[in-house]
Amino acid sequence: MSQVQATIDFRRNTQEVPQQMPAAVQKATAKFLGNRAVLVEAFGNESWQALRQAGHDIRLHAITHIEHYLEKAEAAVTRAGGQVHWARDAEEARRILLDIAARHRVKLAVKGKSMATEEIGLNHAMEAAGIRVLETDLGEYIVQLKGVGPAHIVVPAFHLSKEEIAALFHEKLGVNAPAEAEQLTRIARMKLREEFLSADMGISGGNFLVADTGTIVTVTNEGNGRMCTTVPPVHVAVVGIDKVVPDWESLTVLLKLLARSATGQKLSCYTQFISGPPRSPAETGPRQMHLILLDNGRSRILKTPECRETLLCIRCGACLNTCPVYNNVGGYAYGYPISGPTGVIFASQILGTRIAGALPFASTLCGACNEICPVKIPITQILLHLRRRVAEGDESEDAAAPYALRLGAQVGAVALGTTGLYRLGSELLKRLQAPFVRSGWMPRLPAPLNRWTMSRPFPAFAADFRQWWRDRPAAGGKRGTHEPSA
Amino acid sequence: MTIKAQLFITCLAEQFFPDVLKRMVGLLERLGVQVEFPEEQTCCGQPFFNSGYRNQARELAVKWLKVFGRTDGFIVSPSGSCVDTVRHHFPELFPPGSAEHRQAEDAAARTFEFTQFLVHQLKVTDVGARFPRKVTYHSSCHLLRGLSAREEPKALLRAVQGLVLVPLPGEETCCGFGGSFSVIYPEVSKSMMESKVRAIESTGADVVAVCDAGCIMNIAGGLRQAGSSIRAMHLIEILTAGREAS
Numbered sequence: 084m085s086q087v088q089a090t091i092d093f094r095r096n097t098q099e100v101p102q103q104m105p106a107a108v109q110k111a112t113a114k115f116l117g118n119r120a121v122l123v124e125a126f127g128n129e130s131w132q133a134l135r136q137a138g139h140d141i142r143l144h145a146i147t148h149i150e151h152y153l154e155k156a157e158a159a160v161t162r163a164g165g166q167v168h169w170a171r172d173a174e175e176a177r178r179i180l181l182d183i184a185a186r187h188r189v190k191l192a193v194k195g196k197s198m199a200t201e202e203i204g205l206n207h208a209m210e211a212a213g214i215r216v217l218e219t220d221l222g223e224y225i226v227q228l229k230g231v232g233p234a235h236i237v238v239p240a241f242h243l244s245k246e247e248i249a250a251l252f253h254e255k256l257g258v259n260a261p262a263e264a265e266q267l268t269r270i271a272r273m274k275l276r277e278e279f280l281s282a283d284m285g286i287s288g289g290n291f292l293v294a295d296t297g298t299i300v301t302v303t304n305e306g307n308g309r310m311c312t313t314v315p316p317v318h319v320a321v322v323g324i325d326k327v328v329p330d331w332e333s334l335t336v337l338l339k340l341l342a343r344s345a346t347g348q349k350l351s352c353y354t355q356f357i358s359g360p361p362r363s364p365a366e367t368g369p370r371q372m373h374l375i376l377l378d379n380g381r382s383r384i385l386k387t388p389e390c391r392e393t394l395l396c397i398r399c400g401a402c403l404n405t406c407p408v409y410n411n412v413g414g415y416a417y418g419y420p421i422s423g424p425t426g427v428i429f430a431s432q433i434l435g436t437r438i439a440g441a442l443p444f445a446s447t448l449c450g451a452c453n454e455i456c457p458v459k460i461p462i463t464q465i466l467l468h469l470r471r472r473v474a475e476g477d478e479s480e481d482a483a484a485p486y487a488l489r490l491g492a493q494v495g496a497v498a499l500g501t502t503g504l505y506r507l508g509s510e511l512l513k514r515l516q517a518p519f520v521r522s523g524w525m526p527r528l529p530a531p532l533n534r535w536t537m538s539r540p541f542p543a544f545a546a547d548f549r550q551w552w553r554d555r556p557a558a559g560g561k562r563g564t565h566e567p568s569a
Numbered sequence: 570m571t572i573k574a575q576l577f578i579t580c581l582a583e584q585f586f587p588d589v590l591k592r593m594v595g596l597l598e599r600l601g602v603q604v605e606f607p608e609e610q611t612c613c614g615q616p617f618f619n620s621g622y623r624n625q626a627r628e629l630a631v632k633w634l635k636v637f638g639r640t641d642g643f644i645v646s647p648s649g650s651c652v653d654t655v656r657h658h659f660p661e662l663f664p665p666g667s668a669e670h671r672q673a674e675d676a677a678a679r680t681f682e683f684t685q686f687l688v689h690q691l692k693v694t695d696v697g698a699r700f701p702r703k704v705t706y707h708s709s710c711h712l713l714r715g716l717s718a719r720e721e722p723k724a725l726l727r728a729v730q731g732l733v734l735v736p737l738p739g740e741e742t743c744c745g746f747g748g749s750f751s752v753i754y755p756e757v758s759k760s761m762m763e764s765k766v767r768a769i770e771s772t773g774a775d776v777v778a779v780c781d782a783g784c785i786m787n788i789a790g791g792l793r794q795a796g797s798s799i800r801a802m803h804l805i806e807i808l809t810a811g812r813e814a815s
Contacts, residue, residue: 093754094753094754094756097754097756097757098756105760140600224648244715337685352788396697407742407743407745407761407764408754408761411757411760411761411764412757412760417629420585437708443621444749444750444753444754445750445754446747446760447710447743447745447746447750447758448619448710448711448747448748448750449710449711449736449742449747450711450713450714450715451710451712451714451741451743453714454714467618467619467621469621470619470620470621471621471622471623472621473621474620474621474622474623475621475622476621484621487723490623492617492620492622492625493625495616495617495625496614496617496622496625496626496628496629499580499611499612499614499629500611500612500628500629500632501611502608502609502610504610505611505612507656508582509583512584512652524790524793532750532752533754534752534755535751535752536756537761537792537793538755538758538760538762538791538794539760539790540790540793540794541786541790541792542582542585542786542789542790543585544585545584545585545586545587546587547583547587548578548582548583548590548591549583549586549608551587551591552594552606552608
């Protein structure tokens with residue numbers, strides 16, 4: 084991934100969004116949402132709501148008893164012949180992976196799509212250590228060629244047109260490709276096939292980790308993930324500790340929710356279950372399997388009751404698809420590989436509000452994300468708590484908002500909360516606005532309201548209800564005679 | 570028994586759309602409701618709560634609860650987002666079991682958004698209005714998702730004589746107002762507002778009906794900027810069309 088900014092400046096990032104981005108994003112998200120809606124309707128809304136509740140309960144149970152299930156998973160993976168590593172943070176996870184790579188003299192690693200490895204900036208670290216690392220998910224392959232990160236957590240290159248991809252292939256791969264999806268896919272496939280066969284290590288993420296059997300589950304559509312985890316001699320899976328689920332019964336509920344919510348499929352093309360390396364020399368597959376369990380701030384999230392449900396996320400991307408903010412800016416504006424509503428609540432906790440304090444405000448609190456989330460994460464409630472963390476601080480961080488802003492809030496609250504001042508203010512504003520008003524509207528206003536008037540006029544202050552109420556013939560005392568539902 | 574309604578006028582409606590408030594009084598009285606106006610009321614604190622300033626939000630909530638706590642009957646407001654604040658966020662501001670928490674829960678239980686008050690409490694959908702125009706409806710987020718009012722406003726519109734209700738593409742998509750969001754991230758707000766304006770224009774309606782002052786400021790301003798002839802109106806203005814505000 085590209086490096087995280089020292090302070091994520093969401094506004095500046097939104098100003099740099101390429102002009103064609105919103106339309107490209109909206110075209111793709113509309114397709115996913117449309118497919119999802121068809122399947123949800125076929126499932127029956129009531130059953131779907133029940134399934135969401137079940138998904139929520141399973142995930143909440145799992146993260147509430149996370150230590151128990153992680154120990155169980157560790158024991159099961161170890162029993163199956165896999166090696167389990169615990170990584171407190173991104174740095175430790177990278178070091179563990181580089182150690183394994185050094186031991187096996189890895190020169191080329193192939194990767195399946197994984198948000199956890201994006202989170203820890205793995206590619207950058209491996210390249211710095213002289214190891215070539217190749218993304219093999221088609222979307223990830225494309226954005227890697229382009230030298231950027233994913234624009235969407237499920238479909239990383241969905242904002243690029245066929246023409247742009249053809250030009251990119253021409254520039255980076257030296258091939259003359261027609262701007263045609265099937266041809267482009269074939270070219271990538273041919274290039275990747277050679278790499279799979281010569282890779283020394285395969286790296287994957289994991290959509291779920293089944294505690295009962297220590298099974299790593301990956302949900303993919305291209306088959307590249309299967310190549311990464313079966314062809315090279317060593318397989319390393321980097322999995323967030325939040326991905327643990329108790330058993331296979333829980334898993335079936337979550338799989339039903341995931342593919343429908345993500346891409347509008349009943350089930351993705353490949354759902355892969357990896358329970359350890361081959362048990363006998365006769366079996367094929369990597370000789371070694373490593374599981375890196377990544378904390379990187381997740382335990383801290385669990386400690387804040389108002390925010391812990393952040394970790395229920397199954398990374399389906401439905402909240403990105405429905406979010407009106409995401410739909411108008413795309414993924415890069417968030418300055419973090421996990422974008423959209425779920426990215427906002429995750430990143431601002433993982434990175435801290437000093438770095439990512441702008442993100443909780445990158446929402447209108449419209450609540451479309453809450454409504455679509457397959458595991459019912461109360462995203463706007465968490466956003467509100469994180470805004471509070473920025474403004475006032477909480478148990479886990481001190482306030483990050485500038486002092487002037489906090490002082491402004493205090494003054495504002497006194498003005499708005501004192502009836503006399505409030506009325507005085509509304510009278511004053513009616514007088515002070517006079518030079519700005521043109522037929523009931525103010526086309527231009529000084530800062531900070533120029534941020535409003537840069538796109539539409541501001542209505543004129545017009546408060547006169549209180550006076551009207553007093554002047555009514557039967558002021559406040561007019562008696563009605565309604566008989567309830569007579 | 571007389572039904573009594575305490576007006577919760579809200580800052581934005583008071584400052585920018587006082588006519589809507591006067592019409593609301595007229596309509597409620599016509600429906601036989603005894604209307605009262607607690608004059609000490611100011612802001613409910615929503616802007617502070619939504620920006621993370623809970624201490625300030627709490628101060629304003631205490632004041633609001635003091636003003637409305639002295640009253641009886643229903644509390645009725647022409648704004649879904651302010652009602653959502655009172656109904657769902659006031660109780661979160663005080664520790665469970667405290668006197669303030671009890672007060673907040675009492676107030677929450679008797680506070681209603683205008684369209685829900687009409688449809689569910691008064692059990693009225695036809696208020697005898699006539700408005701022979703083509704109208705489309707934008708669904709305000711907090712009314713829709715905070716208070717689950719998906720159908721009430723449209724039921725009221727459908728009962729208006731002569732009114733032709735046309736569906737709005739992306740009816741439930743946020744218009745980009747979002748309170749302070751509109752000035753913190755003005756470029757995104759603009760982009761969202763312009764999508765909304767384009768959708769409204771695509772319906773060929775004469776009027777877009779909206780139920781929340783913030784959304785009206787944004788949408789009406791956007792329509793004006795685009796040079797559109799479509800008017801954004803509060804639903805109450807449509808339900809009282811052809812009558813004088815006072």
